[in-house]
Amino acid sequence: MEQTDKFKEHINLGYTFKKDSFIIGTGMLDQQALNGAQVKIPLKTLNRHGLIAGATGTGKTKTLQVIAEQLSLKGIPSVLMDLKGDLTGLACPGTNNEHIEKRCASIGVPYEATGIPVELMSISNEKGVKLKATVSEFGPVLMSQILDLNDTQSGILSLVFRYCDMKHLPLLDLMDLRSILKYVINEGKAEITKEFGAVSSNSVNTILRKIIELEQQGAENFYGERSFDVEDFVRQESGRGVVSIIRLTDIQNRPKLFSTFMLSLLSEIYETFPEQGDQEAPKLCLFIDEAHLVFSNASKDLLEKIEAIVKLIRSKGVGIFFCTQTPTDVPDEILGQLGLKVQHALRAFTAKDRKAINKTAENYPISPFYETSEVLTSMGIGEALITALNEKGIPTPLVHTLLRAPVSRMGILSADEIDNQVKKSKLVSKYNEPINRESAFEILEEKLNNAAPENREKEAPSSSKRKASAKEKESFFEALSKNTMVRQLGRTFFRELTRGIMGSLTNKKR
Incomplete structure (x- = not known):
């Protein structure tokens, strides 16, 4: 009894906060859950990021669901990268049962089934709000790192972006980028050499091959317009934070596309959100499931950029939470920045597994009540x-800790329920309307056709793939005069805009 009392006192001293917090579970000692030893998470330090780790089937996804629910109930929006399709159930109330009642009684919290306001999103063919970004917004630095270019190739890409800024050639999608790269080593070679110096055709062809590799992973669906405004992530409905679920189930085997999207999102948030320092609660929380997909395919330079953003983005009021199987999936430089750590069970079947468990145990504070490696x-x-x-x-x-049960559905939404969620969305009409305005591809094609009239008939079929005919498309300057396009042009075109930490456009003039 004395040991139990000491444990409760130990927990209550450590988890009593003056500011707002939420209960995530109750402490356990000798495999028994103890009432009166509630474990709480303070909202104030959630912009210090976090980790949810554990072997397959130990409950990581439900823990992520619980945290997202509690944040929403506190009015804090979040973004969830759903690679397994497990999280759509947040939109519907959960179902009570005897097991949940017993768990809630042990923790000392009532079970109140409730649905959470959800926005379903996609960067591929999944149903929901289509998230897109233009090549210009990525900038040469981030594009070079995503394509894993060497210094020479990166220099060429920077030259191309500079040329497009000077000549007012919007780079909206990957076809635009491929067109300008071909132009640089063919029809525009003399002009480029005079302006910037000679460019290696071999290096340009290597860049083109890497762009094709990116396209094969489905990136052509992501690059383009209308560009997503990250301010639309920061919304509330009836006082509850909206949970934006980005459905990525159809790109599990395309890690480059996933990491491309994730990095562009972090960069855009960092460059767009104002500095706010440490507030009483975060402005937004991002949960990156299967985080190993990001780090296992990233170059050294790209990892350094991720580390920089993780360090700096907290000042924007944003918390990032990595969900993966073992802490070793996350680079040490980033792991050391994480404040909240939720470690589910690990399996020890081999000597290598036991070594990994001992290493994992060293990442956590020493406890007088546990042998961490055994627990x-x-x-x-x-x-x-x-x-x-x-x-x-x-x-x-x-x-x-014995974790509380989700108050929303632990299962997934049916196809009809997903359709209903999409129909209710206020953002679908804003982002799912196709936009295909004149950009670098069309401008260069028209320039070449004017320069060589005899080739027009030969070139026409290629041009028709992008637009039915020249008569049907607006000119760039006609588009500029229309209010509906001004924001897009401001985000992607004007060379006066500077580029930020990831080399992407800063949109502070929006």
Whole structure:
């Protein structure tokens, strides 16, 4: 009894906060959940980022669901990268049962089934709001890192972006980028050489091949207009934060597309959101499921950029949470920046597994009540070791925690329910309308046709792939005069805009 009292006192001292927080579970000692030892997460330090780790089937996704729910109920919006298709159930109330009642009684919280306001999104063919970004918004630095270019190739890409800025050639999609690269080593070679110096045809052809590789992973659906405004992530409905679920189930085997999108999103948020310092609660939280897909395919330079953004984005009021199987999936430089750590069970079947578990245990504070490496292999489903940061930035005690159950549906939405969610969306009409205005591809094609009239008949079929006829498309300057396009042009075209930490356009003039 004395040991139990000491444990409760230990937990209550570590998890009592002056500012707002939410209950994530209750402490466990000797495999027993203890009432009166509630584990809480303070909102104030959630912009210090976090980790949700554990072996397959230990409850990581439900933990992510619980945290997203509690944030929404506190009025904080979040963005969820849903690679497995497990999270759409957030939109509907959960179902109570005897097991949930028992768990809630142990934790000391009532079970109140409720749905959370959800916005379904996609960067591919999944149903929902279509998220897009233009090549110009990515900029030469980020595009070079995504394509894994060497210094020479990166220099050529920077030259191309500079040329397009000077000549007012909008780079909207990958076809625009391929067109200007071909122009640089063919018809425009003399002009480019006079302006910037000689450009290697071999290097340009290598860049073109890497663009084709990116297209084969489905990137052509992502690059283009209308560009998504990240301010649309920061919304509330009836006082609850909207959870934006980005459905990525059809790109699990295309890690380059996933990492491309994730990095562009982080860059855009960082460059767009104003500085706000440490507030009482985060402005937005992002949850990146299957985070190993980001890091396992990233170059050294790209990892350095990710590390820089993770360090700096907290000042924008944004928290980033990585969900993966083991902490070792996340680079040490980034792992050291994470404040909240939720560690589910790990499996030890081999000597290599046991070494990994011992290494994992070293990432957590020492507890007088647990042997961390032993607890890591003995926890059940819905249990986790948790440590967070208190309001002073000090790590809270490590606690073996019985986690609360989600208040929303633990299953997924049916096809009809997904259709109904999409129909209710206020953003679908804004972003799903196709836009195909005149850009670098059409401008260069017209320039070449005017320069060589005898080739017009031969070139016409290629041009028709993008637009039915020259008569049907607006000129660039006609588009400029229309209010509906001004924002897009401002985001992607004017060379006066500067480029930020990831080399992407800063949209502070919007």
